[in-house]
Amino acid sequence: MTNALQDPLSLDAQFCFAVYSTAHALNRTYKPLLDRLGITYPQYLVMLVLWEADDRSVGEIGEKLLLDSSTLTPLLKRLEAAGIVRRERNPQDERQVRVRLTEQGRAMRKVASDFPAELLCATGCDAETLTRLKTEMRDVRDRMLAASAAG
Amino acid sequence: MTNALQDPLSLDAQFCFAVYSTAHALNRTYKPLLDRLGITYPQYLVMLVLWEADDRSVGEIGEKLLLDSSTLTPLLKRLEAAGIVRRERNPQDERQVRVRLTEQGRAMRKVASDFPAELLCATGCDAETLTRLKTEMRDVRDRMLAASAAG
DNA sequence: CACGATTATATCGCGCACGATATAAATGCC
DNA sequence: GGCATTTATATCGTGCGCGATATAATCGTG
Known part of the structure; x- marks a missing residue:
């Protein structure tokens, strides 16, 4: 609106x-x-x-x-x-x-294994939301890269 | 799955x-x-x-x-x-x-006025999708900034 | 087998980002 | 009104990111 x-x-x-x-x-x-x-x-x-x-x-x-x-x-x-x-x-x-x-x-790698959970916590999202956003962002990214490759 | x-x-x-x-x-x-x-x-x-x-x-x-x-x-x-x-x-x-x-x-600014439409085109999204993603990203960002400010 | 083209890294210059520090002006408190 | 504190920019050092170029190894073709 x-x-x-x-x-x-x-x-x-x-x-x-x-x-x-x-x-x-x-x-x-x-x-x-x-x-x-x-x-x-x-x-x-x-x-x-x-x-x-x-x-x-x-x-x-x-x-x-x-x-x-x-x-x-x-x-x-x-x-x-x-x-x-x-x-x-x-x-x-x-x-x-x-x-x-x-x-x-x-x-x-052992130290890093805690990072994903800590990051999820910092975003305040649930895992499903963050996974969906991740996928949507990658889709946008890949279309942009395809567009700029096409010229 | x-x-x-x-x-x-x-x-x-x-x-x-x-x-x-x-x-x-x-x-x-x-x-x-x-x-x-x-x-x-x-x-x-x-x-x-x-x-x-x-x-x-x-x-x-x-x-x-x-x-x-x-x-x-x-x-x-x-x-x-x-x-x-x-x-x-x-x-x-x-x-x-x-x-x-x-x-x-x-x-x-006059030259830039074309940019939003050209960018939208490059993303291959419709305007509503991009607006929703924008809002969702800002929400994640603001929660992360609040979390890191809180320590 | 020679030699031009391609491929894989490396180097260089420039413009962010950011943490840490510096400088100088304004403010507050006695 | 003097002086410590706060506020607003600026500076410095380091590490990306990227475009352009350099270098060296490999490949392909005659």
């Missing part, structure tokens, strides 16, 4: 700002959890990928996370410097760098 | 990654539109705030956008260097910096 009269260029009307500011709020919510692991949020995403399947190339990680080497290479070097992963050229294809968890990196 | 059996630490299970990657996809979708204005996405958010009500302090803009001066000061200086805004100390309170649009800054 009132919405129909709203200026399409008002901040309140913006879907994009709702997503942008929610992403920042998520970062802020994760911060105290990730401090236990001593890593940042993007580094945590890389850990999720490696916990699911270890020994990946930089490109495979980037494909999962929609990031490219200019973001991942420095990030992975920081994880390596922290003793969390190892990076080694693939002897079968020297162009590739394989990324593998160290023992320390694998052990961090 | 299948979801109930999913590992809570898998990437697919993460609400946060859905939001994170959607935020990036939005950035990518806005890029060609914002190139017409020669500004970045965070700069566009500042413009939305100023188009709604001109002559704001840095703090007022930050309150709207949930950003602080360490982000806004350099951004506003870039907008000033581009001739889009002016920054002047408030004579009534020399601590404050008032930000005002130039004629050029005001004129940019």
Whole structure:
């Protein structure tokens, strides 16, 4: 009702700002959890990928996370410097760098196992709502990516 | 059904990654539109705030956008260097910096008036769906911010 | 087998974000 | 009215993200 009269260029009307500011709020919510692991949020995403399947190339990680080497290479070097992963050229294809968890990196998963429940609590949603929102957001994302790929 | 059996630490299970990657996809979708204005996405958010009500302090803009001066000061200086805004100390309170649009800054609004419809198109959603998602995301965000403020 | 094209990472420059700190103006309290 | 406190910006260091480019290994084709 009132919405129909709203200026399409008002901040309140913006879907994009709702997503942008929610992403920042998520970062802020994760911060105290990730401090236990001593890593940042993007580094945590890389850990999720490696916990699911270890020994990946930089490109495979980037494909999962929609990031490219200019973001991942420095990030992975920081994880390596922290003793969390190892990076080694693939002897079968020297162009590739394989990324593998160290023992320390694998052990961090136990600490992280509490995070999903803690995050759910912070959102104040029930699990079903958050799962539905997750799916709807991914659908919007994938249509946008398809649209920008199409040009 | 299948979801109930999913590992809570898998990437697919993460609400946060859905939001994170959607935020990036939005950035990518806005890029060609914002190139017409020669500004970045965070700069566009500042413009939305100023188009709604001109002559704001840095703090007022930050309150709207949930950003602080360490982000806004350099951004506003870039907008000033581009001739889009002016920054002047408030004579009534020399601590404050008032930000005002130039004629050029005001004129940019006409170009931007096409953006909401173009974005809607890129998402492949109908307006009602996007409005509902916007509201649901803001609700989650506000509960997270309240939770992290509470500690 | 040579050589141009493709593929995989890496590097560089720039603009956010954010935590921590600095600076300077205004306010409040005695 | 002087001085500690608060308020408003600014600055600094670090880590993303991304576009553009560089480099080196592999592949494909003649």
